[in-house]
Amino acid sequence: LLPILSYPDPRLRTIAKPVKEVTAEIKTLISDMIETMYDAQGIGLAASQVDRHIQLIVMDLSEDKNAPRVFINPKVTPLVEEKQPYEEGCLSVPDVYDKVERPNKVRIEALDENGDVIDEVVEGLLAVCIQHEMDHLNGVIFVDYLSRLKQTRARDKVRKVLKIREKQGAQ
Numbered sequence: 001l002l003p004i005l006s007y008p009d010p011r012l013r014t015i016a017k018p019v020k021e022v023t024a025e026i027k028t029l030i031s032d033m034i035e036t037m038y039d040a041q042g043i044g045l046a047a048s049q050v051d052r053h054i055q056l057i058v059m060d061l062s063e064d065k066n067a068p069r070v071f072i073n074p075k076v077t078p079l080v081e082e083k084q085p086y087e088e089g090c091l092s093v094p095d096v097y098d099k100v101e102r103p104n105k106v107r108i109e110a111l112d113e114n115g116d117v118i119d120e121v122v123e124g125l126l127a128v129c130i131q132h133e134m135d136h137l138n139g140v141i142f143v144d145y146l147s148r149l150k151q152t153r154a155r156d157k158v159r160k161v162l163k164i165r166e167k168q169g170a171q
């Protein structure tokens with residue numbers, strides 16, 4: 001399992017670089033990220049969150065957690081002006097959930113783990129999730145869209161959650 005960086009760790013603000021070649025090392029990272037995402041009960045995970053600053057996202061929206069998707073060097077283009085609110089969460093901001101408005105139909109252009117082209121139009125949760133992960137690759141965290149007060153509360157909440165996890169871990 002890979003350690004997931006927690007807000008407000010400044011490393012989460014790093015801009016991810018494009019992947020030049022899908023090496024064996026990157027394939028190992030992909031499987032480690034998928035395992036880490038499942039363990040953390042996430043439906044998406046960006047490489048930035050595990051302190052690897054390359055343009056790589058893994059996602060799995062399936063019920064049985066057996067259909068992982070890999071997006072390398074993704075480009076997301078909104079296809080509608082109108083934004084819809086969605087109650088978002090983030091594995092880097094544990095136990096914090098709040099509404100974020102995003103376009104809910106986007107085009108995804110990327111490469112998959114075999115270097116094959118992905119070019120899809122997606123809607124709903126998949127569209128929300130890919131935009132949330134794309135933000136991570138650009139050093140943006142969903143709490144950045146919230147008020148200063150909510151950002152302060154999020155920082156305090158994460159500090160508390162991490163203390164509790166430390167204690168649990170130590171026992």
Ligand SMILES: O=C(O)C[C@@H](Cc1ccccc1)[C@H](O)SCc1ccccc1
Binds near residue numbers: 090091125128136
């Ligand atoms: O990037 C992450 O931290 C994983 C995110 C992905 C996500 C955020 C907002 C909306 C959809 C997906 C989540 O932690 S995965 C947990 C989750 C699952 C369903 C709905 C919201 C959050």
Ligand SMILES: [Zn+2]
Binds near residue numbers: 089090091092136
């Ligand atoms: Zn996140």
